Amino acid sequence: MIRFDNVSKTYPKQPRPALHDVSLEVEKGEFVFLVGSSGSGKSTFLRLVLKEERPSLGNIFVAGKDLGRLSNWKVPALRRQVGTVFQDFRLLPNKTVYQNVAFALEVIGKPRGTIRKVVPEVLDLVGLGGKEERMPGELSGGEQQRVAIARAFVNRPMILIADEPTGNLDPQNSVGIMKLLDRINRTGTTILMATHDQAIVDQMRKRVIELEQGRLVRDQSRGVYGYQH
Numbered sequence: 001m002i003r004f005d006n007v008s009k010t011y012p013k014q015p016r017p018a019l020h021d022v023s024l025e026v027e028k029g030e031f032v033f034l035v036g037s038s039g040s041g042k043s044t045f046l047r048l049v050l051k052e053e054r055p056s057l058g059n060i061f062v063a064g065k066d067l068g069r070l071s072n073w074k075v076p077a078l079r080r081q082v083g084t085v086f087q088d089f090r091l092l093p094n095k096t097v098y099q100n101v102a103f104a105l106e107v108i109g110k111p112r113g114t115i116r117k118v119v120p121e122v123l124d125l126v127g128l129g130g131k132e133e134r135m136p137g138e139l140s141g142g143e144q145q146r147v148a149i150a151r152a153f154v155n156r157p158m159i160l161i162a163d164e165p166t167g168n169l170d171p172q173n174s175v176g177i178m179k180l181l182d183r184i185n186r187t188g189t190t191i192l193m194a195t196h197d198q199a200i201v202d203q204m205r206k207r208v209i210e211l212e213q214g215r216l217v218r219d220q221s222r223g224v225y226g227y228q229h
């Protein structure tokens with residue numbers, strides 16, 4: 001589903017690469033945590049998957065596509081296959097919960113009938129049934145993140161990328177969000193989540209990929225946040 005072959009990324013005017021010779025493969029339906037200290041290259045990795053950045057060296061394959069050979073006009077189609085969730089939710093503040101999710105479908109030209117059917121379904125899935133008409137500012141952080149996940153998932157992408165999705169949440173809300181991501185993963189969606197949340201990683205026991213100064217230093221199935229000595 002995602003393959004990196006000897007990928008390096010050096011940003012302009014930077015002395016050291018943000019990613020250095022990273023090779024790995026993520027299969028369809030996997031749940032992968034990406035860990036590493038600040039600046040280790042996690043966000044760079046995620047941006048490369050979305051083709052928001054290009055590698056300086058190496059090849060990247062996402063959902064069967066060689067990103068190096070993907071023409072620019074096909075990038076939006078790629079991004080439709082990859083839902084994204086961020087630490088700061090990124091909801092539209094002047095739209096209701098329903099409108100925030102519906103908007104994701106409107107911009108890709110889905111018919112109104114489809115939108116009316118699938119938006120309530122996905123809001124139920126994330127536990128927000130009954131809150132369709134609320135504004136984001138009238139929701140808790142955990143609820144706002146549920147809206148963001150509903151918006152990312154409503155189009156049933158093959159891959160869901162989450163960059164620190166629990167970073168702004170208390171432990172209880174974080175557990176709720178992880179249960180939801182786990183449920184989405186069980187539908188067959190591949191999940192790639194960058195995180196600093198040790199408790200979550202230790203609890204979930206999923207594959208853990210660790211970056212250190214841009215290098216892949218650990219790839220462990222059913223792993224924990226830090227090394228076990």
Ligand SMILES: Nc1ncnc2c1ncn2[C@@H]1O[C@H](COP(=O)(O)OP(=O)(O)OP(=O)(O)O)[C@@H](O)[C@H]1O
Pocket residue numbers: 011012014017018036037038039040041042043044045
């Ligand atoms: N647009 C950019 N231009 C130049 N350097 C960048 C850019 N984005 C990231 N970097 C550098 O690349 C390295 C990796 O950054 P990256 O954001 O990928 O790390 P990270 O692991 O996601 O960190 P964090 O956990 O703080 O989000 C850092 O040294 C950073 O300063």
